[in-house]
Amino acid sequence: MSRLVLKFESAALKEVPLGTRPVTIGRAPDNDIQIDNLAVSNYHARVYLEAGSLVVEDLNSLNGSFLNDIRVERALLKDGDAILIGKHEILVDQAHDVAVPTDGMRRAPAPRVSETMILDTHERRKLFEAAAAAGERSQISPERSRVPTLTVLKGRTDQKEYRIAGKLTVIGHSKMATVRLRGWFTPEIAAQINKHEDGYYLGRGNQVPKINGISIQGLTKLKDGDLIEVGRVRLNFLYRD
Amino acid sequence: MHIEAGARTDLGRVRKNNEDCYLIEPSLQLYVLSDGMGGEAHGEVASKLAVQTVVTHCRQSENSRATPIFGESSPEVSERTNRLASAIHLANRKVFETAASNSEQRGMGATVVAAWIEGQRLSLAHVGDSRAYLLRAGSMDQLTADHSLVAEKVRVGILTPQEADASEMQSVLTRAVGTSSTVEVDTDEQILLVGDFVLLCSDGLTRMVSDPEIASTLLTSATAQEAVERLVDLANDNGGVDNVSVIVLRVVDKSESVFRRLKIWNRHSG
Numbered sequence: 276m277s278r279l280v281l282k283f284e285s286a287a288l289k290e291v292p293l294g295t296r297p298v299t300i301g302r303a304p305d306n307d308i309q310i311d312n313l314a315v316s317n318y319h320a321r322v323y324l325e326a327g328s329l330v331v332e333d334l335n336s337l338n339g340s341f342l343n344d345i346r347v348e349r350a351l352l353k354d355g356d357a358i359l360i361g362k363h364e365i366l367v368d369q370a371h372d373v374a375v376p377t378d379g380m381r382r383a384p385a386p387r388v389s390e391t392m393i394l395d396t397h398e399r400r401k402l403f404e405a406a407a408a409a410g411e412r413s414q415i416s417p418e419r420s421r422v423p424t425l426t427v428l429k430g431r432t433d434q435k436e437y438r439i440a441g442k443l444t445v446i447g448h449s450k451m452a453t454v455r456l457r458g459w460f461t462p463e464i465a466a467q468i469n470k471h472e473d474g475y476y477l478g479r480g481n482q483v484p485k486i487n488g489i490s491i492q493g494l495t496k497l498k499d500g501d502l503i504e505v506g507r508v509r510l511n512f513l514y515r516d
Numbered sequence: 517m518h519i520e521a522g523a524r525t526d527l528g529r530v531r532k533n534n535e536d537c538y539l540i541e542p543s544l545q546l547y548v549l550s551d552g553m554g555g556e557a558h559g560e561v562a563s564k565l566a567v568q569t570v571v572t573h574c575r576q577s578e579n580s581r582a583t584p585i586f587g588e589s590s591p592e593v594s595e596r597t598n599r600l601a602s603a604i605h606l607a608n609r610k611v612f613e614t615a616a617s618n619s620e621q622r623g624m625g626a627t628v629v630a631a632w633i634e635g636q637r638l639s640l641a642h643v644g645d646s647r648a649y650l651l652r653a654g655s656m657d658q659l660t661a662d663h664s665l666v667a668e669k670v671r672v673g674i675l676t677p678q679e680a681d682a683s684e685m686q687s688v689l690t691r692a693v694g695t696s697s698t699v700e701v702d703t704d705e706q707i708l709l710v711g712d713f714v715l716l717c718s719d720g721l722t723r724m725v726s727d728p729e730i731a732s733t734l735l736t737s738a739t740a741q742e743a744v745e746r747l748v749d750l751a752n753d754n755g756g757v758d759n760v761s762v763i764v765l766r767v768v769d770k771s772e773s774v775f776r777r778l779k780i781w782n783r784h785s786g
């Protein structure tokens with residue numbers, strides 16, 4: 276039986292047999308071939324048999340359907356053709372029903388989706404360069420080049436201002452603390468700040484800190500200018516040049 | 517403060533090989549979990565070699581400060597966290613060289629997530645989509661960022677988390693140990709408090725069991741081992757489509773751990 280093979284970055288992701296029913300392609304989950312990419316329209320294209328010929332038809336998609344790199348609205352398909360939709364390729368394989376070659380070579384099974392695979396680093400770089408070029412939010416935030424600091428507004432601490440240098444910043448009475456709180460009954464580990472890929476996150480220790488007056492629940496991302504309260508201490512989180 | 521650990525790896529309900537594995541070195545409070553890939557039995561080779569290399573390298577570095585560091589050290593984290601990352605760099609090299617010298621094993625690789633505890637300090641390092649979570653005071657946070665195509669797309673804003681969950685490309689990794697000559701290792705550090713849970717797991721758990729289910733299982737289990745057994749059973753009950761591995765670390769008071777042992781002893785003798 277003929278089939279369509281969905282490929283991404285040269286990895287086969289899905290196979291759909293071609294029968295009498297049209298095969299629909301799009302971002303919406305009820306498509307036969309669903310592609311979860313914003314460049315793909317909800318109902319992007321379909322492939323069907325008409326008078327014994329295989330046809331691809333674009334369904335007025337925003338970004339178009341390409342047959343062997345040419346934008347098409349409706350076109351006849353032949354074995355080996357590649358339909359390009361967004362960054363995904365759909366290969367037409369009509370040779371699939373041909374008898375197994377007699378030279379004894381076994382056809383390598385197409386990788387199943389459930390099989391873990393690794394994306395080549397070069398391909399990965401291309402993907403994210405393309406994303407950045409398309410004007411989508413870049414991985415590097417403008418805050419990256421600025422130094423995060425904590426300024427003490429109120430309460431007893433060992434310094435008036437701290438630069439956050441490491442991945443982990445502990446706030447508390449403990450010797451391990453970067454921001455050392457003074458005073459009786461101060462918890463050893465009151466709170467902590469963790470650096471993640473996309474910014475700094477405040478987490479609780481033996482106290483529940485507040486950000487701008489609201490108690491945090493779990494790790495909470497800090498924004499420039501946030502007011503942090505840990506017990507009686509008030510800190511201002513600021514990015515500085 | 518005392519760490520009570522539980523661990524289990526299971527084939528699941530669908531797979532024929534278990535490509536996951538874990539290794540625990542209690543004397544070092546070192547916990548390593550890996551999910552292999554590469555078809556046939558090669559994923560198993562990759563994940564075993566990875567966890568063994570990590571543990572061996574960390575043990576050697578404890579015995580001798582002169583143990584060489586692999587990969588670049590970061591000034592942002594402690595010496596010990598850098599050491600853990602170094603162990604994963606070495607594991608990467610070993611898996612890569614083994615695959616290169618055996619054509620059948622070409623392309624094999626593994627994820628690694630490793631936790632190393634010294635006093636109250638937790639060092640974490642990882643590559644791939646095996647995860648570490650911290651459950652503290654009822655709220656659970658993922659400490660690791662998955663190195664998978666869909667997760668990276670969510671981080672750069674191309675996909676929504678809902679689209680990522682529905683995606684067919686969840687198995688496509690952007691980083692793995694052993695698939696190229698060098699690898700970037702992510703690190704993190706936490707200060708642990710009594711009452712915390714640290715969870716290390718392969719994607720076989722997180723694709724089958726939701727975060728709230730995981731959290732409530734941790735909070736309602738009497739011991740770390742009981743939590744681990746229940747989590748693996750949940751993953752299998754929900755379909756068990758992949759191998760599942762779980763390590764649970766419970767941070768308990770020293771006195772509580774003595775009390776608990778007495779209670780268990782009582783139960784056995786009574």
